[in-house]
Amino acid sequence: MLEIRRTPVVPPGPGEIRVRMLARPINPSDLIPVRGAYAHRIALPAVPGYEGVGIVEETGPSVPPELLGRRVLPLRGEGTWQESVLAPAGLAIPVPPDIPDETAAQLYINPVTAWAVCGALRLKYGDTLVVNAGGSAIGRVFAQLAAVFNYELIAVTRSEAHTEELQRLGLAHVIVTAGTPLREAVLSKTGGRGATAAVDSIGGPDGAALAGCVRPGGTVFSIGLLSGVPADWAALSRLYRVDARPFWLRHWIRHASTADWFGAFEEIMELVRDGRLSLMKIAAGFGLDEVHAAVAAFESGRAGKILLTGGR
Incomplete structure (x- = not known):
């Protein structure tokens, strides 16, 4: 209250x-x-x-x-x-x-979280990242960081409402989950390999479905719980042979050096001033x-x- x-x-x-x-x-x-x-x-x-x-x-x-x-x-x-x-x-x-x-x-919250996640995942050219809640504030940041880190992004949304804007921001693919089996759609867009990594902002069944889109040996980070229902990341790790776990900004902050802290904001503000991040x-x-x-x-x-x- x-x-x-x-x-x-x-x-x-x-x-x-x-x-x-x-x-x-x-x-x-x-x-x-x-x-x-x-x-x-x-x-x-x-x-x-x-x-x-x-x-x-x-x-x-x-x-x-x-x-x-x-x-x-x-x-x-x-x-x-x-x-x-x-x-x-x-x-x-x-x-x-x-x-x-x-x-x-x-x-702070969305840009630094996305920046830290990309760094922790060591995303690079040739990697594919799939994120759910693609039309959210942080989904939009991941779409724009694709050009910075040179990864390919697949954004998962629940409606077509965000598709045009996300494509304008630079991501490769949008998957609308209504009536679309998510795993099959991601496999189709990755040549059958699955994504390199995934970022879940929803939890529950949506998070579980996202984990199934990542190739064995890949990583799934949980950064939010929009559904209010936690996913069983330990069980999903075993089922799909991936490293699935929460990623908390507060933990990154706790271990970040002063140079990392200021460096992240310096890079993010430069992207904003250059028009590469809105x-x-x-x-x-x-x-x-x-x-x-x-x-x-x-x-x-x-x-x-x-x-x-x-x-x-």
Whole structure:
């Protein structure tokens, strides 16, 4: 349950910054702890929100004063669905002036996850990646990264609604699952070999079907649970002789060096500035005091991103 509360403003401690938030998108991962699904690792009550952009308005001891007034992504700090957040200064990502707020606010969860997955899978020329939820925000990122990593992408969708846009973004094939046996369709598009790897955002029967599309010895990463139903990845690994397992961004972050952390954002922002990576258009913006309406708009399936802007 979401509540709007007033809390005291705490000054930043050593190595911290306080960031006045400008914009934060609503992602499926933001609502999972709200519904209590992460209770084993997130103590409630808590402030939701994993990404967003804001302006540094206060710095703590030992923080370079030149950060004041800079636009940054205040990541790996507090939840972003509040007027201002505390975050580690050493991990804040400066945002170039030519990247607008609505784009900057989306630079973390989907682009970095997709970037990290492509790196972990070591995708290269000649590889075929198949992803489900192909019309989602992260599906669109995988479509555009195909040209960067030189892999061939097969996007699985539930309707024709996203086909034209996905093809414009550069992917090789779209498979619409309505009335189409997925395994046979993927085998047909890969010369009978199956995909090199797969990325599942749905779980349940959809995730299981995706695992069956990967050739023996390949890899299946589970990055989401849109269905709310986990797949039995251990059983699927044995059945299809693949390496099927969850891929969590938080684990990548835990093991990433500072150079990896900043390097990923540097590469992603360069792709955005060059026009090689475009993120979701904004469907609607809501103030923080309209958060319930914002979540309702998100859950209605409205096309485009729902943005929480400014403060109350």
